[in-house]
Amino acid sequence: MFSDATISRMPLYLRELQQLHRAGQTRVQSGVLAKRLGLNDSQVRRDLSGFGSLGQRGVGYDVKGLIQTIQNTLGSDRSWNVILVGVGNLGRALSGYRGFEQQGFRLVGVFDSDPGKIGTKLGLLTIRPLEEIDDLVQSEDVELAIVSVPANAAVSVAHRLEMAGITGILNFAPVTVSKPQSSTTVVNVDLAVELQRLAFAVMKSKE
Amino acid sequence: MFSDATISRMPLYLRELQQLHRAGQTRVQSGVLAKRLGLNDSQVRRDLSGFGSLGQRGVGYDVKGLIQTIQNTLGSDRSWNVILVGVGNLGRALSGYRGFEQQGFRLVGVFDSDPGKIGTKLGLLTIRPLEEIDDLVQSEDVELAIVSVPANAAVSVAHRLEMAGITGILNFAPVTVSKPQSSTTVVNVDLAVELQRLAFAVMKSKE
DNA sequence: TAGATTGTTAATCGATTAACAATC
DNA sequence: TAGATTGTTAATCGATTAACAATC
Numbered sequence A, B: 001m002f003s004d005a006t007i008s009r010m011p012l013y014l015r016e017l018q019q020l021h022r023a024g025q026t027r028v029q030s031g032v033l034a035k036r037l038g039l040n041d042s043q044v045r046r047d048l049s050g051f052g053s054l055g056q057r058g059v060g061y062d063v064k065g066l067i068q069t070i071q072n073t074l075g076s077d078r079s080w081n082v083i084l085v086g087v088g089n090l091g092r093a094l095s096g097y098r099g100f101e102q103q104g105f106r107l108v109g110v111f112d113s114d115p116g117k118i119g120t121k122l123g124l125l126t127i128r129p130l131e132e133i134d135d136l137v138q139s140e141d142v143e144l145a146i147v148s149v150p151a152n153a154a155v156s157v158a159h160r161l162e163m164a165g166i167t168g169i170l171n172f173a174p175v176t177v178s179k180p181q182s183s184t185t186v187v188n189v190d191l192a193v194e195l196q197r198l199a200f201a202v203m204k205s206k207e
Numbered sequence C, D: 001t002a003g004a005t006t007g008t009t010a011a012t013c014g015a016t017t018a019a020c021a022a023t024c
Helices: A004-022 A030-037 A041-049 A063-074 A089-095 A098-102 A130-140 A151-164 A191-206 B004-022 B030-037 B041-049 B063-074 B089-095 B098-102 B130-140 B151-164 B191-206
Strands: A060-062 A080-085 A105-111 A125-128 A144-147 A168-171 A185-188 B060-062 B080-085 B105-111 B125-128 B144-147 B168-171 B185-188
Touching: A004 A030, A004 A041, A004 A063, A004 B191, A030 A041, A030 A060, A060 A063, A063 B191, A080 A089, A080 A130, A089 A105, A089 B089, A098 A105, A098 B191, A105 A130, A125 A130, A130 A151, A144 A151, A144 B191, A151 A168, A168 B191, A185 B191, A191 B004, A191 B063, A191 B098, A191 B144, A191 B168, A191 B185, B004 B030, B004 B041, B004 B063, B030 B041, B030 B060, B060 B063, B080 B089, B080 B130, B089 B105, B098 B105, B105 B130, B125 B130, B130 B151, B144 B151, B151 B168
Parallel strands: A080 A105, A080 A144, A105 A125, A144 A168, A168 A185, B080 B105, B080 B144, B105 B125, B144 B168, B168 B185
Antiparallel strands: none
C-alpha cells in the first residue's frame, strides 16, 4: 500500500497539517504542502492517494480529515508507551522533549546501569536498573524504547529490549543496531553522523 | 563522482572504520562493513570505488588508508567551527555532545534570544545574543550552525545565519528549513518525526 | 596454484516527476 | 462555464543488487 519512502514522509505531512490546523486553515493543496516540505507536488498527491480519494479536485484537501485519516491508518490516534534507556546528557534532554508527548508518546520508565543514578528522579520518574526492564515492559505494555547509552553498551541493551518484547527501538547510540532476523524495528539516529552528513554535503556543494 | 545516497553513507563507513581501527584491525572486507551497517556488500564496494582502487582483491581494504582517503576527500581531516543557536534542554545536551568534537567539530559560540540566559555560561562558552552572530561568524570563520530553537523562530534564525555567511545548518527545530534559492545546505533532524517514523514502521510491520 | 575478494558491468528494482484527463 | 487541482498513468531517473572477470 505505502512504500517505505512514503511512510517515512508521513510524519512530516502530519506535522505540517497539524501546524496548518492550529493556524486555522481548513483546506490545503498538494502544492502548498510540497513547498513547505521541499517536495514535488506530484509526490505529495501520490503519497496521499494511498489513503483513497481524500482531496477534492479544484479545491484541495480537508486539513482536519487528512490528519485523522493519517493518524487512524498509521496508529498515531492512540498513545504509545515508551521507555528510555540511558540517562546521560542526551537522555535527559530526550526525556523532557515536549514533541514526544504532543504526538501521543508517553514516557513510562527510565533506566540506567549506573548505581549512582538509580533511585534518583528524572522528571516525575525514578531511574531504575536495567534488570527491571522486563517487568515494566510487561506491566505497562511498553512497545517502544529510546536508547541513549554509550556505543559499547547499545548492542546488548538492544538485545535485552528485544527479549523483553519491545517492538521498536529509536537508537541514538553511535552504532547501527540492526537485527536482520528479529522482528524488532530499529530507527538509528547518530547525531555526529548527521553533522558530518551536513559537512560532507557542504563540501560537495562547493566543488 | 559520488551520489547523494553514497555521500550520506560516508559518515557511517567512517564511523565503523574508526571503530575497527581503534580495535586494532588493519584490514576489512566489504562484506564485514556491509554486515555492520545492514547494507549489501556490492553496495559497499560500489560506494568505495568512487575513491579509486583502494582495496586489494582477495584481501580487502586497508582500514587506516581508507579512513584517510575518506577524510581527505570529504573534508573531515580538518576541523570545522560550529555555533549553536538556541540553548534549551536539547541545545544544552548538544553543546556537550562528545561525538561532535571527536569528529573535528569545534563549538566556538552559543546564542540565545532569552535575556535571562545571555551572559551565563554554557560549558566554557558564554551565551550571547543573536545580534552578535554576524561578528563571530566573521571573526572565527564559522561555517556550520546547529539550530535548536522553537519552531516559530527557526525560519528567521535560519535566514539570519544565511545572511551571516553560514554555509551549513543542522536544524533540530520541528520545521523543514529549506531555502531552494540559497546556497546554504540544510540537514533537518526532527526528533518527534523520528519517533513517529519508528511507530509507523512498527505499525506497517504488524500488518 | 587455489581461494578470496575486489572493481565494474548489466539487470533489476523502486522512487520521483511530468503530464493530463477527470472533476470539483 | 472557466479555473483550479486532484488522481493516476507513463516516462524518467536514480539507486540497489547480482554476477563475474580480474587479480591479489
